[in-house]
Amino acid sequence: MLAPAVILMTLFLITPFILSFWTAMTNQPLVPRPTPVRFVGMANFVRILTDDLFWTSLWNVTRFTVWVLPVQCGFAFLTALILNQKMPLRGLFRGMFFLPAITSMVVVCVIWGTLFQYPSGPLNQIVGFVSGGRIQPIDWMGNPDWAMFSIVLLSAWQAYGFQMIIYLAGLQGISEELYDAARIDGAGLWGRFWHVTMPGLRPTHVFVLVITTIQAFKLYTQVAILTQGGPKSSTETVVHYMVRAGFEEQKLGYASAVSVILFLIVLVIALVQRRLMRRFDV
Amino acid sequence: MANLSIDKVRKYYGAHEVIHSISLDIADGEFVTLVGPSGCGKSTLLRMIAGLEGISDGEIRIGDRVVNNVQPKERDIAMVFQNYALYPHMTVAENMSFALKLKGENKATIAKRVQEAASILALEPYLDRLPKQLSGGQRQRVAMGRAIVRSPQVFLFDEPLSNLDAKLRVQMRSEIKDLHQRLKTTTVYVTHDQVEAMTMADKIVVMKGGNVEQVGRPLELYDRPANLFVATFIGSPSMNLFKGTVTATGFATADGVLPLPAGSHGAAATYGIRPEHLTIADDGFPVEVVVLEPTGAETQVIGRFGQQQLVAVLRDRVDYKPGDIIRLKPDLGCVHLFGQDERHL
Numbered sequence: 001m002l003a004p005a006v007i008l009m010t011l012f013l014i015t016p017f018i019l020s021f022w023t024a025m026t027n028q029p030l031v032p033r034p035t036p037v038r039f040v041g042m043a044n045f046v047r048i049l050t051d052d053l054f055w056t057s058l059w060n061v062t063r064f065t066v067w068v069l070p071v072q073c074g075f076a077f078l079t080a081l082i083l084n085q086k087m088p089l090r091g092l093f094r095g096m097f098f099l100p101a102i103t104s105m106v107v108v109c110v111i112w113g114t115l116f117q118y119p120s121g122p123l124n125q126i127v128g129f130v131s132g133g134r135i136q137p138i139d140w141m142g143n144p145d146w147a148m149f150s151i152v153l154l155s156a157w158q159a160y161g162f163q164m165i166i167y168l169a170g171l172q173g174i175s176e177e178l179y180d181a182a183r184i185d186g187a188g189l190w191g192r193f194w195h196v197t198m199p200g201l202r203p204t205h206v207f208v209l210v211i212t213t214i215q216a217f218k219l220y221t222q223v224a225i226l227t228q229g230g231p232k233s234s235t236e237t238v239v240h241y242m243v244r245a246g247f248e249e250q251k252l253g254y255a256s257a258v259s260v261i262l263f264l265i266v267l268v269i270a271l272v273q274r275r276l277m278r279r280f281d282v
Numbered sequence: 283m284a285n286l287s288i289d290k291v292r293k294y295y296g297a298h299e300v301i302h303s304i305s306l307d308i309a310d311g312e313f314v315t316l317v318g319p320s321g322c323g324k325s326t327l328l329r330m331i332a333g334l335e336g337i338s339d340g341e342i343r344i345g346d347r348v349v350n351n352v353q354p355k356e357r358d359i360a361m362v363f364q365n366y367a368l369y370p371h372m373t374v375a376e377n378m379s380f381a382l383k384l385k386g387e388n389k390a391t392i393a394k395r396v397q398e399a400a401s402i403l404a405l406e407p408y409l410d411r412l413p414k415q416l417s418g419g420q421r422q423r424v425a426m427g428r429a430i431v432r433s434p435q436v437f438l439f440d441e442p443l444s445n446l447d448a449k450l451r452v453q454m455r456s457e458i459k460d461l462h463q464r465l466k467t468t469t470v471y472v473t474h475d476q477v478e479a480m481t482m483a484d485k486i487v488v489m490k491g492g493n494v495e496q497v498g499r500p501l502e503l504y505d506r507p508a509n510l511f512v513a514t515f516i517g518s519p520s521m522n523l524f525k526g527t528v529t530a531t532g533f534a535t536a537d538g539v540l541p542l543p544a545g546s547h548g549a550a551a552t553y554g555i556r557p558e559h560l561t562i563a564d565d566g567f568p569v570e571v572v573v574l575e576p577t578g579a580e581t582q583v584i585g586r587f588g589q590q591q592l593v594a595v596l597r598d599r600v601d602y603k604p605g606d607i608i609r610l611k612p613d614l615g616c617v618h619l620f621g622q623d624e625r626h627l
Contacts, residue, residue: 180334181367185381185428186355195380199371 012249017263022239025259030250037253042258054258056233064148064155064237065216072156073163073208080167081197094168112154114243116140117224141227144234151222151235160216163208170204171197203277210273214266238262283357284345284435285310285470286331291340293326293492300326302492303340304391308485311466313459317479318489318515324472325440327489328539331470332438344435355384360429361438365445366421368413368428375400375409399430402461419450427460437462439471440454441476455482476516479502510624513554519582521618522560522592524553533619537588538567544616547627550619557582560594561617566611569594571602583608 024044024149028037048054064168100108113122119137127135174196180193220239223229229236229244236259248257288309293301301323308314329335331342333354342349346351360381368377375396382392400406403423413421422442429437430516439458443451459482474480479486480500488495488503488511496508507513507521514520526535533540533553540553561592569585569592576582577600583594583602594610601607619627 082532153508175365175367177363177365178365178369180329180429181361181363181369183334184359184361185352186384191384195369197367202371 005085020256020259021254024260026253027251028086028253028256030246030252031262033132036255040253045261047254048257052237053233053236054241057229057236057238058233060233061217061237064152065213067149067152068154068216069212072160073212074164075156076160076208077167079160080164080171083164084168084171088196089092097164098161098181098257100158101165102273103158105221106225108154108158112150112157113141116150117163118142133173142231144232147227147231147235151219151226155216155219155222159212163212167201167204170201174200206273206276210276213269217262217265217269238265284468285312286436286470286576287341287343288331289341289343291327291330292338293330294338300492301330301338304492304494305340306487306494306497308468310471311468313462313469313471313482313484314487315471315473315479315483315485316487316489317473317476318495320474321491324474324489324490328361328472330459331436332359332361341404342519355381358435359438360432360434361440362422362429362442364441365380366413366425368421368424370413372426372432373410373412374405374416377413377424378431380408381428381432391475395431395433396427399427402430403427403465418446419454422446422454425458430461432463435468437467437469439469441473442471443473444475451478454618458482458626474535476496477518480516485603486516486528488515490515506626507618508626510552510554510620513618513620513626514578517556519557519593521554521556524587524590525555526553527551528619535588535590537590538568541612541614542619543617546617547619547621549621550627551622552624554618555612556616557593557595559613560592560610561613562596562598562600562608563611564609566609568607569610571604571606571608573604574600574602585610599620 002271025039025041026037027044079097083090083097087093093281115121118124118139118141123140124137126139138146140146178196178200179192182196187195218239219237220243222239223235223237224243227235230241239262242255242258242262245251245258288304288306288308290303291301292299292303299349304327306314316327318324326335330337333349333352334396337350339516344357344359346431369380372380378399379392380398382395387395395404396409400409403426405420405423405427406418408420408424413424416424425442440551442458443454446454455478458471462482467507471482472478475587480503483500486499486500487497487579488502490511496512498506503516507516510523514523524533524535524537524540526540527537528534528542528546528550532542533541533546533550535553540555542553567587569587571583571585572591573584574581575584581596581598581600583596585594585608586590592610621627
């Protein structure tokens, strides 16, 4: 019964993982060289952990995660709350709000790249108009202080639809009877939100926060297309750092070591999630 | 406690009328069941009493107060829902005290009222448990406890037993009835189960398609149904009906003649006899046995009178085989005749 699953898991998950762990302890290049591949032990890991750029990239994804979580999840939650109300054309609105999530990130990056143009892109024009010319055009992508914020903005816009759908499902899973009971018990709009909606969404909140965090730690496409890690490494991320090591510098062993570290980070997040799930009794 | 008065109440969803001018008076302390098939409007009417649905026309009064525009929390009612509607993250005690807390009662009063309700319902050992740690019957008791602590003027029950298994349903049925006898709070109870309605209510309101078909005491409805719908809805197994005309020899149907009581109304178009009012007799009409269902206390015979299927409930233990011809005689005092308009004659 279990054999097909075990075979597939072994072939496509366990073996590649063990291989990458093994590769991480060698000096394996991307293109085979005449010199034999050497076992280097923990040397790759030591080099990564002593590389300032790695720590910068880790700090950057942490920063990205801390910013994108409230923006993306908050917006998703808010839209889900609104789109869960009875209103005309609700289905159409749900579809529209979900649209960015099924749009290719490459397309999204091209669109936002245009919006972000310096000094006279649409976004700068709006900022200038709204502020009555008091705020000077912002170099969204070229200024190290703004680049990560810009990536946060477009990432949240592109991905919130997915979280919105999960929140909608969570909201629809809360029994109408509970709201009726709360109304009879004397709870107002806020009381019902606080005593019925929020407790009913506990598992959804934990799930959404965890998947968003994991997604955020894997930030790559937006950076690769729009900033290539710049300016001044202000948008360098762990995955971008890993891809550059593997495919530009052709150090497959080194890149594998980065992937193992990323795996461990994600593993820790997943374990914290399990603890949270148990703690919140979901 | 208070009386409840429903006066020419209507409910529209858009242009679609789902409750057609219903009027009903429920006396102080009375236990009334609203019964009818799915979609008859009984739950909608209950929700209108609770204030969970708006009233399109007419008036609802609790005591002397018109409550049409009063918020549910201010109507002084409590409601027990089909799926219990317990707050899953709150303990039994918290669930029961929630309404009092929102009302701003002091802690001592809340604790006392919860304790009283818990002792009435034998819930004391479970006060610190979460709803998911309780069985279906216990959850239903907590839902009732939540209603009791508020000492409301009217209890509303919306099919509270339909999620329980058959045995528990019977047990909870008597618990609710017992509770009502002790607290004497005016109660409106919605169910689609006519047995529940018959066994619990002081007064039954039979509804169909947003209209009240008949209001009366349980046995009144059983003995003298106002029309064909009530006749078939009340009583299990339901009343046998035969179409035909009154003749000099009896009630002539396509399948044969049925005996009529003396002085029967000539305009009768449907002849009704309850399964329990048929007995075995040599001078009865012939019925071919199709299926025999012995339950121990009685035996249900499903048979055929010509082309027409009928059911008889016999007190005696009988041993017939499918295909046997038996003779059944109706108790003439219990024959119901209905006119063309389906009304009882």
